[in-house]
Amino acid sequence: MSARRRSTAAALLTLAVATATLAGCAEKKDDKAGGSDAVKINATDTACEVSKTSFPAGHVVLDIGNKGSKTTEVYVYAAGDKIVTERENIGPGTKATINAEIKAGSYEIACKPGMVGDGIRQKITVTGEGGSSAAADPRLAAAVDAYRTYAQQQADATIPAVEAFAAAIKAGDVEKAKSLYAPSRTGWERTEPVAESFGDVDPKTDTREDKLEAGQQWTGWHKLEKSLWADAKIGDDEKKLADQLVNDLKDWQKKIPEAEITATSMANGAKELLDEVATNKITGEEDRYSHTDLADFQANVEGAQKAYELLKPVAAEKDPELAKTLDSEFAAIQALLAKYKQADGTYTSYDKVTEAERKTFSDAVNSLGEPLSKLAAAVVVK
Amino acid sequence: MDAENAQAVENAQAVDTAQQPRTPSASGGAVSRRAVIGWAGAGVALGAAAVGSVAAATRQDDADPAPAAQTGADVPFYGENQSGIATPVQDRLHFAAFDVSEKATRESLVKMLKEWTKAAAAMTGGREVGTGAANGLPEAPPDDTGEALGLPASRLTLTIGFGPTLFEKAGPDGQPVDRFGLRTKRPEALIDLPTFKGDKLDPLRSGGDICVQACADDPQVAVHAIRNLARIGMGTVNIRWSQLGFGKTSSTTPDAQTPRNLMGFKDGTHNIAGTDAAGLAEHVWAAPGDGPEWMTGGSYLVARRIRMHVETWDRASLKDQEDTFGRTKGEGAPYGKAKEHDAPDLKAMPADSHVALAHPDANNGLMILRRGFSFTDGTDGLGRLDAGLFFLAYQRDTRKAFVPLQQRLAASDKLNEYIQHVGSAHFACPAGVRKPGEWWGQALFG
Numbered sequence: 147m148s149a150r151r152r153s154t155a156a157a158l159l160t161l162a163v164a165t166a167t168l169a170g171c172a173e174k175k176d177d178k179a180g181g182s183d184a185v186k187i188n189a190t191d192t193a194c195e196v197s198k199t200s201f202p203a204g205h206v207v208l209d210i211g212n213k214g215s216k217t218t219e220v221y222v223y224a225a226g227d228k229i230v231t232e233r234e235n236i237g238p239g240t241k242a243t244i245n246a247e248i249k250a251g252s253y254e255i256a257c258k259p260g261m262v263g264d265g266i267r268q269k270i271t272v273t274g275e276g277g278s279s280a281a282a283d284p285r286l287a288a289a290v291d292a293y294r295t296y297a298q299q300q301a302d303a304t305i306p307a308v309e310a311f312a313a314a315i316k317a318g319d320v321e322k323a324k325s326l327y328a329p330s331r332t333g334w335e336r337t338e339p340v341a342e343s344f345g346d347v348d349p350k351t352d353t354r355e356d357k358l359e360a361g362q363q364w365t366g367w368h369k370l371e372k373s374l375w376a377d378a379k380i381g382d383d384e385k386k387l388a389d390q391l392v393n394d395l396k397d398w399q400k401k402i403p404e405a406e407i408t409a410t411s412m413a414n415g416a417k418e419l420l421d422e423v424a425t426n427k428i429t430g431e432e433d434r435y436s437h438t439d440l441a442d443f444q445a446n447v448e449g450a451q452k453a454y455e456l457l458k459p460v461a462a463e464k465d466p467e468l469a470k471t472l473d474s475e476f477a478a479i480q481a482l483l484a485k486y487k488q489a490d491g492t493y494t495s496y497d498k499v500t501e502a503e504r505k506t507f508s509d510a511v512n513s514l515g516e517p518l519s520k521l522a523a524a525v526v527v528k
Numbered sequence: 529m530d531a532e533n534a535q536a537v538e539n540a541q542a543v544d545t546a547q548q549p550r551t552p553s554a555s556g557g558a559v560s561r562r563a564v565i566g567w568a569g570a571g572v573a574l575g576a577a578a579v580g581s582v583a584a585a586t587r588q589d590d591a592d593p594a595p596a597a598q599t600g601a602d603v604p605f606y607g608e609n610q611s612g613i614a615t616p617v618q619d620r621l622h623f624a625a626f627d628v629s630e631k632a633t634r635e636s637l638v639k640m641l642k643e644w645t646k647a648a649a650a651m652t653g654g655r656e657v658g659t660g661a662a663n664g665l666p667e668a669p670p671d672d673t674g675e676a677l678g679l680p681a682s683r684l685t686l687t688i689g690f691g692p693t694l695f696e697k698a699g700p701d702g703q704p705v706d707r708f709g710l711r712t713k714r715p716e717a718l719i720d721l722p723t724f725k726g727d728k729l730d731p732l733r734s735g736g737d738i739c740v741q742a743c744a745d746d747p748q749v750a751v752h753a754i755r756n757l758a759r760i761g762m763g764t765v766n767i768r769w770s771q772l773g774f775g776k777t778s779s780t781t782p783d784a785q786t787p788r789n790l791m792g793f794k795d796g797t798h799n800i801a802g803t804d805a806a807g808l809a810e811h812v813w814a815a816p817g818d819g820p821e822w823m824t825g826g827s828y829l830v831a832r833r834i835r836m837h838v839e840t841w842d843r844a845s846l847k848d849q850e851d852t853f854g855r856t857k858g859e860g861a862p863y864g865k866a867k868e869h870d871a872p873d874l875k876a877m878p879a880d881s882h883v884a885l886a887h888p889d890a891n892n893g894l895m896i897l898r899r900g901f902s903f904t905d906g907t908d909g910l911g912r913l914d915a916g917l918f919f920l921a922y923q924r925d926t927r928k929a930f931v932p933l934q935q936r937l938a939a940s941d942k943l944n945e946y947i948q949h950v951g952s953a954h955f956a957c958p959a960g961v962r963k964p965g966e967w968w969g970q971a972l973f974g
Contacts, residue, residue, distance in 0.1 A: 471763065505766075512763075512766070523667040
């Protein structure tokens with residue numbers, strides 16, 4: 147369990163930091179670190195001392211010192227061990243600073259000497275309202291609401307698609323299951339950063355074989371992908387896994403109303419979708435058996451574009467040049483993908499995409515990803 | 529000289545002093561004590577902002593590059609000619625060739641070149657790009673990637689060149705397309721290089737619309753420079769190929785020992801010295817009337833990735849190796865002579881030896897300024913070192929220098945048994961950016 151949670155945390159690192167550093171904190175890092183308002187965390191091999199257990203909501207600085215002999219990590223958990231922010235790999239004798247935006251509520255701070263287990267926990271209370279520009283700017287609040295609605299729609303639309311995929315597997319129809327594999331992933335791929343923010347859903351549904359933790363049972367889409375394409379057979383295990391995939395995704399569908407979504411996490415989520423494309427799709431690693439990478443690629447881009455479009459009214463006002471660049475880069479990458487769309491709506495199998503074409507995709511992803519990485523600051527910094 | 533010094537100081541003062549040097553102390557620790565004293569003695573007032581210019585003094589006037597090399601000082605970015613050509617050769621190279629992206633326009637390209645120029649001025653001065661690596665907004669990715677934090681400028685030079693395909697490039701139908709309205713500005717000397725006998729060129733390691741040569745004494749500084757320029761350029765240019773180099777194989781400081789290539793030989797001992805103004809004017813810098821005005825003060829760069837078959841070379845007898853070069857392996861002396869810098873007697877060496885064919889005396893005095901580096905890109909999958917020479921040569925007119933020389937070498941050089949040219953590119957490197965506010969390519973696009 148904890149091993150699995152840790153892998154999620156790793157995948158979530160940028161999102162957590164993103165969710166964390168919201169709004170109005172345009173002052174230099176140096177000014178914030180070590181300030182008198184900072185919450186000091188003294189981590190040792192046996193203790194996790196927190197200098198105050200109650201502090202006001204809003205921008206919170208955690209100054210961590212690892213006085214122990216083991217490398218540690220520090221998490222802030224909301225109810226149900228939902229990660230609010232975290233920092234891994236804090237070496238013995240070293241310090242680290244976490245900047246986080248934390249809403250009022252009850253939390254637990256966990257130090258994990260040796261980076262294993264549930265950690266040494268300390269309950270904390272965050273009080274009051276706290277200010278953020280998302281709250282201050284009603285357009286951003288509206289964007290967050292609209293994005294949550296979008297995420298919910300994507301999940302709602304995924305369930306029948308994945309049920310159809312599961313039904314084909316349970317009917318033992320390999321060809322039909324293959325044809326329903328990529329469409330069952332679209333909603334998920336469009337909103338992946340949100341999905342990844344829920345502890346165990348992502349490891350159960352979307353883990354690739356080489357990313358398994360020791361002892362973790364391989365379940366989800368990619369296990370079924372391997373069975374369908376590489377092994378070309380459906381057995382009892384696959385039928386069970388198909389049912390489990392449906393159930394796990396229903397779990398995801400139910401959790402969306404409680405997802406931590408902020409303007410910053412939307413913007414950084416968009417960037418992360420492009421990071422996903424850059425590291426997993428361009429290389430053909432994501433769908434290595436089915437070669438349906440371009441379908442996922444398309445969905446990632448669409449999801450990123452949706453988040454951007456919702457934030458655009460603010461982005462275009464604060465940084466018109468960035469908005470212009472993003473408009474043109476989204477259009478360019480959509481046009482490039484359109485060239486690979488077949489008459490039946492599927493995409494060219496990625497094993498048929500040449501190295502030169504992959505470089506073109508890679509260049510397009512860099513061209514979009516680089517300006518997209520500037521969206522969060524453009525939107526939330528006053 | 530005095531005028532040039534004054535100009536250098538003025539330039540340095542005009543540099544944005546708000547940017548902090550990457551090294552902490554006020555004086556940057558970037559200037560050698562010797563150099564400062566020398567200049568103070570010459571009556572030059574040294575403000576903190578003038579730090580960047582002091583190394584200028586050592587560039588072309590001090591035959592011994594050691595003070596700058598030892599202190600990691602900066603080479604001035606601004607000047608009549610681009611630095612990185614006559615500059616004493618640094619220890620490390622990161623060379624990158626870029627293609628301009630399909631959707632880029634002349635306007636977006638110019639915008640990027642201006643941004644590049646600013647970043648290049650900062651990095652060659654040992655400063656961070658933009659708002660730096662750790663001082664920007666916490667919500668935004670840092671402007672500078674940060675791996676050069678705390679490192680001195682390390683004599684970093686950044687030299688830009690424009691390839692033939694920037695001026696016209698074959699379109700989808702094979703017809704040349706003038707993407708940026710530059711066709712008429714293409715210098716005649718910027719030819720599409722002919723195919724030489726024995727070439728086995730990989731198109732993915734050849735050509736390019738734009739190149740940047742980053743040389744520094746610290747590889748991390750050179751890599752940082754290319755990485756940050758590539759990042760700034762994303763959306764406008766894409767890296768087509770790049771090459772890391774180590775162990776300079778040529779020297780533009782004649783008093784120094786000629787470095788050895790990966791075959792263990794000193795090659796190119798008779799190079800053009802960075803201090804030899806007459807030689808540079810005759811062989812390296814394009815002069816008024818040579819071609820389009822925008823290239824005056826510039827130079828043509830030929831880059832060749834030359835793979836060495838080191839395994840078979842290592843099995844060759846010492847005599848065979850020495851016969852191949854026409855030099856002794858130990859001292860590097862030409863056949864029949866005692867010292868490496870002794871004038872060679874070409875008749876004393878085998879007619880097909882490398883020196884006999886390449887020496888200026890055998891080529892009507894033809895000279896090129898060589899600035900090559902060794903490379904080893906791991907192994908080739910067949911258990912052989914993917915190693916060789918990344919040959920870089922600057923010249924006033926490629927048609928009269930590299931082309932005839934390489935035709936001669938490709939036809940008869942005994943060395944060809946052990947080498948293969950696998951990458952090739954040609955660039956027109958314009959004159960220098962003379963002062964802040966000017967930008968790379970201004971004379972071409974302006």
